[in-house]
Amino acid sequence: MDLHFSEADQEFRARAREWLTANVPTAKRPAHGPEAAQFDRDWQRKMYDNGWAGVAWPKEYGGLGLSGLQQVIWYEELARAHAPHYINTTYISLMHAGPTVAARGTDEQKAFHLHRILSGESLWCQGFSEPNAGSDLAALKTRGVIDGDHIVVNGAKMWTTDAQHADYQELLIRTDPDSERHKGLTWVICDMKAPGIDIKPIRTMLQDEHVNLVFYDDVRIPISNVVGEVNKGWSTALATLSFERGLGFIGDQLELYERVCRAIELAETVRMEDGRRAIEDDGIAQRLASIKADTIAIRSMTLADIAETDRTGEPGPKGSMMKLMVTSTHKALSEVVGEIIGWEFLEFNGDRSAHPWTYDYLWSWVFSISGGTNEIQREITADRILGLPRGR
Amino acid sequence: MYLAPDGDEIEIANAAAEFLADAMPIERLHSVNSADLNASLRSTLGEMGWFALAVPEAKGGSGLTPVEHALFFRECGRQCAPVDLLAQCLAANMISDDGLRQSVISGETGVSLIIADGDSFRIFGSSDATHALLVSPDKAHLYALDGLDAEVRPALDPANSIRTTMALPGLVETVAGKPIWQLGQLGTAAMLVGIAEASLDLIVEYAKVRETFGRKIGAWQAVRHPCADMAVRVEAARSELWYAATALKEGRSDAEVHLDAAKHLANLAAHANADSNIQLHGGIGVTDEHNAHLLLKHAMLLSRLFGTKRSLLARLLNARLED
Numbered sequence: 001m002d003l004h005f006s007e008a009d010q011e012f013r014a015r016a017r018e019w020l021t022a023n024v025p026t027a028k029r030p031a032h033g034p035e036a037a038q039f040d041r042d043w044q045r046k047m048y049d050n051g052w053a054g055v056a057w058p059k060e061y062g063g064l065g066l067s068g069l070q071q072v073i074w075y076e077e078l079a080r081a082h083a084p085h086y087i088n089t090t091y092i093s094l095m096h097a098g099p100t101v102a103a104r105g106t107d108e109q110k111a112f113h114l115h116r117i118l119s120g121e122s123l124w125c126q127g128f129s130e131p132n133a134g135s136d137l138a139a140l141k142t143r144g145v146i147d148g149d150h151i152v153v154n155g156a157k158m159w160t161t162d163a164q165h166a167d168y169q170e171l172l173i174r175t176d177p178d179s180e181r182h183k184g185l186t187w188v189i190c191d192m193k194a195p196g197i198d199i200k201p202i203r204t205m206l207q208d209e210h211v212n213l214v215f216y217d218d219v220r221i222p223i224s225n226v227v228g229e230v231n232k233g234w235s236t237a238l239a240t241l242s243f244e245r246g247l248g249f250i251g252d253q254l255e256l257y258e259r260v261c262r263a264i265e266l267a268e269t270v271r272m273e274d275g276r277r278a279i280e281d282d283g284i285a286q287r288l289a290s291i292k293a294d295t296i297a298i299r300s301m302t303l304a305d306i307a308e309t310d311r312t313g314e315p316g317p318k319g320s321m322m323k324l325m326v327t328s329t330h331k332a333l334s335e336v337v338g339e340i341i342g343w344e345f346l347e348f349n350g351d352r353s354a355h356p357w358t359y360d361y362l363w364s365w366v367f368s369i370s371g372g373t374n375e376i377q378r379e380i381t382a383d384r385i386l387g388l389p390r391g392r
Numbered sequence: 393m394y395l396a397p398d399g400d401e402i403e404i405a406n407a408a409a410e411f412l413a414d415a416m417p418i419e420r421l422h423s424v425n426s427a428d429l430n431a432s433l434r435s436t437l438g439e440m441g442w443f444a445l446a447v448p449e450a451k452g453g454s455g456l457t458p459v460e461h462a463l464f465f466r467e468c469g470r471q472c473a474p475v476d477l478l479a480q481c482l483a484a485n486m487i488s489d490d491g492l493r494q495s496v497i498s499g500e501t502g503v504s505l506i507i508a509d510g511d512s513f514r515i516f517g518s519s520d521a522t523h524a525l526l527v528s529p530d531k532a533h534l535y536a537l538d539g540l541d542a543e544v545r546p547a548l549d550p551a552n553s554i555r556t557t558m559a560l561p562g563l564v565e566t567v568a569g570k571p572i573w574q575l576g577q578l579g580t581a582a583m584l585v586g587i588a589e590a591s592l593d594l595i596v597e598y599a600k601v602r603e604t605f606g607r608k609i610g611a612w613q614a615v616r617h618p619c620a621d622m623a624v625r626v627e628a629a630r631s632e633l634w635y636a637a638t639a640l641k642e643g644r645s646d647a648e649v650h651l652d653a654a655k656h657l658a659n660l661a662a663h664a665n666a667d668s669n670i671q672l673h674g675g676i677g678v679t680d681e682h683n684a685h686l687l688l689k690h691a692m693l694l695s696r697l698f699g700t701k702r703s704l705l706a707r708l709l710n711a712r713l714e715d
């Protein structure tokens with residue numbers, strides 16, 4: 001064991017800090033709509049043009065080809081610099097669509113998509129879940145019929161985040177009509193501008209319309225867009241989920257420490273109803289300190305995991321434990337801040353920058369439900385890490 | 393000794409449930425501009441006498457007790473009724489001028505709720521309300537709002553609008569003593585119990601129909617056990633609510649202790665149940681069209697009224713029960 005950051009690591013951190021200080025956008029990110037997506041594309045493009053995109057992506061795909069550890073450093077510096085939040089419309093393309101195409105795609109698919117993803121030119125969405133297939137993803141019914149060199153898709157996906165901004169989609173469909181569960185599925189790249197796609201936004205309790213229902217009416221997709229093999233899409237989907245659950249929340253993991261520090265600063269200034277500063281209240285101070293310890297441990301878990309992944313080459317099953325730890329710490333922090341800022345916590349208009357703490361609190365349910373609910377993460381931990389007998 | 397609604401109490405609770413489900417169903421909050429009591433709702437409630445359940449008959453009320461008050465507000469909680477409904481009711485119990493009191497009881501005059509927040513004030517209630525109430529544990533002030541200079545703030549909870557002001561206009565009346573605060577505490581505790589119950593009902597219903605992996609989700613322990621925990625919270629908070637209401641009705645010396653305990657348990661139960669209800673619904677639980685978030689957001693407001701966690705705990709630490 002060692003905590004040695006090499007000279008290259010240190011030099012990378014210094015350069016990242018310097019560049020971010022000078023280049024983090026000063027303009028506020030628009031909260032919703034095409035303006036928000038354009039803002040995200042522009043920021044991604046700026047990082048790409050200046051040689052900061054895809055820190056741990058291989059050089060052949062336009063990345064920097066650096067280690068996982070340097071990627072950690074990069075996310076830490078993003079948080080420190082108050083850079084635009086990494087969970088934005090580029091999130092799916094960078095965090096799991098790109099890595100899936102890189103791991104399982106054909107040479108043509110890699111050549112076409114990976115640079116576009118890194119430069120912010122193409123945005124992606126994830127069409128896995130359906131109205132009746134969420135936790136139980138293998139119950140999905142959207143079907144694809146092979147017709148010559150195309151697959152013709154009919155059905156509906158639900159919860160598709162940012163479908164309205166996306167150029168492409170990770171689409172998981174049933175191509176063998178007689179198949180059940182995990183068999184007979186295909187993972188295919190769907191062009192979101194293809195005829196027959198209809199997108200209906202779903203409003204959420206965060207007063208946004210980022211998730212959608214997506215309907216497919218005879219949508220024709222070239223078979224050359226299949227990632228992996230026809231009828232063997234579950235394997236590709238598992239790769240996608242391993243990226244999503246493995247490193248998908250790395251930004252939050254590292255950013256939580258910065259956030260708890262900000263909360264402590266807040267507690268040092270805000271007065272409570274009894275006139276004392278919030279930090280003078282033992283209950284508040286102890287909760288903040290305990291959450292800070294959790295965020296410090298989360299950083300250690302992240303480093304341990306990243307170093308392991310650097311050795312083995314692929315993310316392990318520990319992501320589920322990480323997600324449980326991060327989601328509960330995130331919610332605990334939001335709750336204590338809610339007590340600190342008092343009535344202001346009840347003001348909200350859907351804008352993350354205007355009401356960051358209330359937004360984060362509401363987001364804690366999105367966090368503990370999307371990408372596999374906390375209940376399912378506990379199931380995975382019990383199955384895959386502890387080897388307990390399965391109830392499902 | 394009996395500690396659950398009985399006889400006429402059951403009839404009043406049922407009548408309130410039926411009336412509110414029709415006049416102000418929680419679903420109203422899915423349409424815009426549904427915050428607060430509007431003039432027509434206010435007069436509908438007034439006509440039925442709901443603002444004056446606990447006001448003596450000689451003063452134009454129904455002459456009932458804190459028990460009926462609590463039963464009514466529990467049903468209000470289930471529908472996420474706006475908090476100005478409570479302000480209206482407290483004003484009916486406080487105002488000494490016969491004319492003004494009658495006008496509040498009938499719903500002709502509207503009353504908002506004022507909360508002191510540092511150097512400023514927050515006003516919850518419709519902008520057509522001409523009066524507002526500011527209640528502390530030992531007195532209640534009624535203000536006339538003519539000439540009020542207030543700023544509208546964006547409200548998280550769609551059940552109530554929020555305005556802030558630096559100065560309150562004309563003071564109409566101050567009443568010393570605890571009764572108004574106590575009715576306020578009982579009313580908010582009851583509404584929070586209603587929210588905790590409504591959250592439990594929603595998830596129990598859903599867990600019986602939603603299927604994953606070939607079984608109803610209510611069959612998974614990860615779902616059924618948290619549901620059972622929600623039921624325990626409801627049971628505890630509701631029993632304590634009935635005790636507090638009855639102790640207040642009977643003028644028992646430890647009524648205050650029970651009110652504090654009832655409010656604290658109700659704060660916790662409403663919050664935890666609204667939280668679990670969203671989580672156990674999965675994705676559908678975070679959608680705007682679902683009622684789950686309405687219960688959470690309204691609980692966040694109510695838990696900050698008439699006894700916040702810190703003030704309740706400070707008093708509870710040294711509280712003693714009587715025989």
Ligand SMILES: Cc1cc2nc3c(=O)[nH]c(=O)nc-3n(C[C@H](O)[C@H](O)[C@H](O)COP(=O)(O)OP(=O)(O)OC[C@H]3O[C@@H](n4cnc5c(N)ncnc54)[C@H](O)[C@@H]3O)c2cc1C
Pocket residue numbers: 125126127128129130131132133134135136158159160161162211366369370371372373374375376379392602603604605609612613614615671672673674675676678
């Ligand atoms: C904001 C948001 C964004 C999303 N974005 C996307 C996206 O971009 N692409 C995409 O494909 N999907 C997306 N999702 C979908 C997400 O993955 C699902 O919502 C999630 O997997 C849960 O599925 P469900 O909503 O169908 O809930 P259900 O599966 O119906 O679950 C309901 C409840 O039952 C519990 N449960 C179910 N089965 C079990 C079991 N066996 N054991 C224990 N508990 C169980 C769940 O934990 C949950 O509490 C998003 C969801 C949200 C809320």
